[in-house]
Amino acid sequence: MKHFLLIYVIFLVPALVFAQPTVPGSEALGSWNITVTIEDEELENLGLFRHGVYTDEGFPAWLEVKLSGFSTFVGYYVGYEGSARPISEIHFDEEEQKYHFSIPPQWMDINEDIYFEFALENDTLEGFKVLDGNTLHFTGVRAPSLKREEPPVWGSPKNLLDDNMSRWIIPQNNQFRMADGVLVNEDIGGNLITNERFDDFKLSVEFRYPEGSNSGIYLRGRYEIQIADHYGMEINDMLMGGIYGFIEPSVNAAKQAEEWQKMEITLVGRHVTVVLNDIEVISNRPIPGITGGSLNSNEGEPGPIMLQGDHGPIDFRKIVITPSAN
Known part of the structure; x- marks a missing residue:
């Protein structure tokens, strides 16, 4: 019973x-x-x-x-x-x-x-x-689901760095400049935004920053990947390599300040994968929504790559994007 x-x-x-x-x-x-x-x-x-x-x-x-x-x-x-x-x-x-x-x-x-x-x-x-x-x-x-019915077919890579910064909208109070093939931001200023808008893409970047600095990359101008001097810190959703305030990286893969680091980001719909310094720290996780500092909240539309210039110094020696062809 x-x-x-x-x-x-x-x-x-x-x-x-x-x-x-x-x-x-x-x-x-x-x-x-x-x-x-x-x-x-x-x-x-x-x-x-x-x-x-x-x-x-x-x-x-x-x-x-x-x-x-x-x-x-x-x-x-x-x-x-x-x-x-x-x-x-x-x-x-x-x-x-x-x-x-x-x-x-x-x-x-x-x-x-x-x-x-x-x-x-x-x-x-x-x-x-x-x-x-x-x-x-x-x-x-x-908010749209951004669900994709088919996997992406990747197009040709595009180098976003050139000596005259022709692929970028130059902001007010701009502090970004090119020096010997490196995009340099030495002081607090405006955010740098690509002329072109993207839907799904793979983004490959190499960067370095001084001790204590803080920056970020906005995917479609709406989702911030945190870049900051977080070497040795405990994991949280504001850590280097995470989606700011939403998704924490699985491990802290940040190197020490002044070292060159690399990040590979894949964004399909609202799902993101992040590989930081050859370690996968986010694996195909959905981003719930926009993060603070976004350009707009129109999630269903393509958007630019935006480099944060209003927080701290950072150098980029590589920014290559591979958009989806479908």
């Missing part, structure tokens, strides 16, 4: 889980690509700047809404800067059909939590956030 009851319970519990009614507000579950409108006055108030290639469409952000247990919504948020931040609870007002949550500031020197409120209509988010007394409106669309 005991065995019968045990079997009954084993089969009953999954049935109860799958038979539960739809949770009010569950239409918002999933990942959302967000565009935040920030007017010039608000930019000045917040001490932010608009990158030279940003358009008036706004600043990028990303939101994930998840169900924890039977009825509690939680999630993650990525803003204009910083990493993915956990949301302890996203509240849903069934009468008003509105959602709201708050998160503490991350890198901004403000004393109040950031408040978000939005509604879902025609599968589009419409809402606002209150940041240091400024009300900023935003819209959101569902």
